[in-house]
Every structure is written in C-alpha cells, then in structure tokens.
Amino acid sequence: MARGRPVDDETRERVREAIRAGDPRNTIARKFGLSGSTVSSIAKRAGLSFDRSAVAAATKARSVDLAAGRTRLAEKMLAASEDMLDRIDDPYLVFSFGGKENAYNEHTLASAPVDVRRNVITTAGIVFDKLTRIVEKDNGGLEQAVGVLDQIADGFKAAAEKYRSETVDEPVGD
Known part of the structure; x- marks a missing residue:
C-alpha cells in the first residue's frame, strides 16, 4: 500500500480513468496499490463518484430471492x-420390538x-x-398471507373442537 506517500499525477489520472470506466473502488485500489480511502479522495477531488446501481440491483434481487425462499418455506411448513x-x-399404528427373540409386535389404534x-x-x-412472523416481515402479498393464516386458523379451530369433543367423551379411569 502507498499510504502516506503522495500519489503522482500519472497514477491519479489512471485512477480517474478507471473510475470513469466504472471499475469498483476496491478493485482500483488493489490495481494501483492504493488504499480505498485514497481512491475515494481522488474521486471526490475530481467530482467523480462510483456507480452503485449494480450493487443496488444485486441487493434488491437478493431481497426478492429471500422473500421467495420464505414463501416456499412457509408453504412447505x-x-x-x-x-x-x-x-x-x-x-394409528403402534409397534415395538422386544423379548429374547426381538420379536416385532404391532397394533392399530x-x-x-x-x-x-x-x-x-x-x-x-x-x-x-412462524408463518405469522414470516408474514410480518414480508409486506408483499398481504392478501394471500391473510388467506393462508385464515386457513390455518380454521384448521386449528376444527382440530380443537374435535379434540375437545373426544376428551369430553373419554371415560375417566379409577
């Protein structure tokens, strides 16, 4: 690194050309043996800036991919x-292995x-x-998410009603 040493005019011009060509700051720094802050300083003095549109697009694409992954996972869950x-x-099949012969036994409840x-x-x-948390993080597809949650809630309600009716009907042992 050339920290602390002045940068000659030829190197400054080549750095400015690389910035104009759209090269990333850290790539330019490595190419010329400069620190990132030196490259940024040269760009600032020349009124140049680094094009971050590719980074912004990649970040947005990654966010979309992660949201799609959350949706796929939510659907599987x-x-x-x-x-x-x-x-x-x-x-419901119950089974066991046991005894001296390690015999298999089963019974269907x-x-x-x-x-x-x-x-x-x-x-x-x-x-x-978990689905509720995923929905809270994802602002897109709210109507679809509400529909999914409504279906889950209906399923819970039906299962709870069935479970309650079966536990009420079960005889209590002495």
Whole structure:
C-alpha cells in the first residue's frame, strides 16, 4: 500500500480513468496499490463518484430471492402441518420390538394417542407462529398471507373442537 506517500499525477489520472470506466473502488485500489480511502479522495477531488446501481440491483434481487425462499418455506411448513392435522383422526399404528427373540409386535389404534395428538397440535401452533412472523416481515402479498393464516386458523379451530369433543367423551379411569 502507498499510504502516506503522495500519489503522482500519472497514477491519479489512471485512477480517474478507471473510475470513469466504472471499475469498483476496491478493485482500483488493489490495481494501483492504493488504499480505498485514497481512491475515494481522488474521486471526490475530481467530482467523480462510483456507480452503485449494480450493487443496488444485486441487493434488491437478493431481497426478492429471500422473500421467495420464505414463501416456499412457509408453504412447505403449512402443507406438513395441514397433513398432520388432517391425519390426526386416522387409524394409528403402534409397534415395538422386544423379548429374547426381538420379536416385532404391532397394533392399530382407532386414532392417535393423546400425547401424539398434543404433539401434532403443538407443532401446528409453532408453524402458525412462524408463518405469522414470516408474514410480518414480508409486506408483499398481504392478501394471500391473510388467506393462508385464515386457513390455518380454521384448521386449528376444527382440530380443537374435535379434540375437545373426544376428551369430553373419554371415560375417566379409577
């Protein structure tokens, strides 16, 4: 680096030409063995500035890509959560391996046990919370997001009503 040393007129002119050509500041600094601040100072004295439109466009494109990624992830989370809630009342297979022979045993229950049902509903609640946060971060597609959240809320309501009716009907053991 040439810090502290004066920059000769020929180098200053070549730096100005590189700035006019649209080269990035740090690339110019490396090319001429100068600090970034020296290149900025030469540009300022010459009334030149660095074109940041490419950086701004790249930043905007990255933001769009991240928003699209959040939307894809939200859709996957929603689909998995809905699938679990939809299958909560389906027959439920329980199994084990055991004994001296390590035998496989299975039994099909009418529906998932209470602890599994609780886990499904808890998972769906977490998904709901995460989707809400994603929607809060993303200002675009608000109507679509509200529709998704309404669907989730309806699913929770139906699952909760079904869960309540089943727990009320269950006999209490002695």
